[in-house]
Amino acid sequence: MQAKEFQRRILQYYQQYGRKHLPWQQNKTHYRVWVSEVMLQQTQVTTVIPYYLSFMERFPDLAALATANQDDVLAQWTGLGYYSRARNLHKCAQQVHFELNGKWPSNVEALEQLPGIGRSTAGAIHSLVTGQPATILDGNVKRVLCRFYAIEGWPGKPKVHKALWELADKLTPAQQVDHYNQAMMDLGATLCTRSKPQCDACPVQSGCAAFAAGTQKNYPTSKPKTNKPERSAIFIVAQYKQQILLEKRPEQGIWGGLWSLPQAEMDTSDDALASCLGMPLPPVTIQSLPAFRHTFSHFHLHIHPRKLVLSKKPRGVMDSDRWQWQDRSQLDALGMPGPIIQLLKNMEPAT
DNA sequence: AATCCGTGGCG
DNA sequence: TCGCCAAGGAT
Incomplete structure (x- = not known):
């Protein structure tokens, strides 16, 4: 399947089944999208929603967050885990508010320099807020790509990771990138799930290498086990x-x-x-x-x-x-x- | 490059 | 009960 056809089907899927009513998809601003993307790092939507609503009530805008105490920010984050996210969120708010006069960087490279914003999160913020082209590669997209191309090897391996970024770049369209990126995450989160993927409803089933071989459950290759010390x-x-x-x-x-x-x-x-x-x-x-x-x-x-x-x-x-x-x-x-x-x-x- | 960093849901 | 892992980033 060509990239053009892949994109067409993904965008069609977005029109019909894409999620359009999540809290951070309403009244889209840099601030609201940024907070959601950071909360969603390694964390599922259903876990994030109550935290997000409460956080937005307590810190409605960038200025409110930038001028808050770190203790108040961490109190809102309690239970969500990976607390460096909250500390970096606070730092980032202060940088954008006080050093950049509240103006968010208008390109991915500059976004990526901010604390707590890596390559994928920068791409997500940029594309979802502005609609301009930017590639994302989160766990959902990785899972879709690993299955579609039957990619061997754990995605954490630098070599596999690099290959996935190149494929993601190649597949990302020049137009409607916001819809495309959202649809890829929706596909991974709702159909191309880790266990029991619903391939019957998948818009790109006909091009999927794993589906053709009946080996969906083998992808992505799982992480090598290491015992956790007590x-x-x-x-x-x-x-x-x-x-x-x-x-x-x-x-x-x-x-x-x-x-x-x-x-x-x-x-x-x-x-x-x-x-x-x-x-x-x-x-x-x-x-x-x-x-x-x-x-x-x-x-x-x-x-x-x-x-x-x-x-x-x-x-x-x-x-x-x-x-x-x-x-x-x-x-x-x-x-x-x-x-x-x-x-x-x-x-x-x-x- | 490999390790560190939470928590909750799932089978 | 327990291992796995989910919208990753920093060092």
Whole structure:
């Protein structure tokens, strides 16, 4: 099948079945499309929608986001994952608002220089907002292309990745690129799905190499397996009256920039727990709460909570701005990891 | 180039 | 219960 015919069918598919009523497809602006594209990185539409609506209510425009505190931005992102996206989103807003006078770059190359915007996201923003030509290559497009051309090899491999970009470039039309790109993502998300693809309804079935061979399920080639290591840590729930001691995590690393519980090595004794927080007084009680496991993108973490009920609020090390006592009823005001929120929510109220 | 970075849904 | 992976980018 020639590129022209492929494009014609994809555009026809868009007319009939393309998604046109997603929240970020209404009142299209750079700001609204950009926020949606970043939220949609590695994240499915149904997960994003409630976050997107809430985010737009809290930060209706670029100025609102650029002038907000990072804590407020991360609080909106809580539970969505990949928190560097939120930090970069905030940085990017500040750059465009303060350094570019609110004017978004008018070409893909300049868009790609902004924090959190890579090649595919830049192409998506540019094409979807302006309608001008730009290539995208997200997970949906990759899956469609891998099947259509029966491409062997995991798409994460640089060689395969490069080949996919070249094919994507070659197939992208000069006209109606916004419709074409949207349709390719819709096709991948609704018909050419990972499991049980609905090939009967596919507009490019007749040219699909995988369909012809009946090997749709073999594409894209899956990632080589690597076992995730198991890690364990003590999480300290230091409670004074109705307040919990929180520690802001460093920007780099897991849960970067979020407020979490102070951590300790597994072999830390109960006596050492209090002192490692610099507490002058021993806590009234130390109680072990049920451990649970949380899985990240690349390791498992066994969380062993220790509850320390304090009779007096300690002073000292916690005077730095990375420490904060937060009222239990106001935990959602800060960006916090989902599992930590759950842990604190499940805990019985203090006596 | 390979690794790091979350979470939820699915079979 | 568990492995897989989904609208990727940064280092």
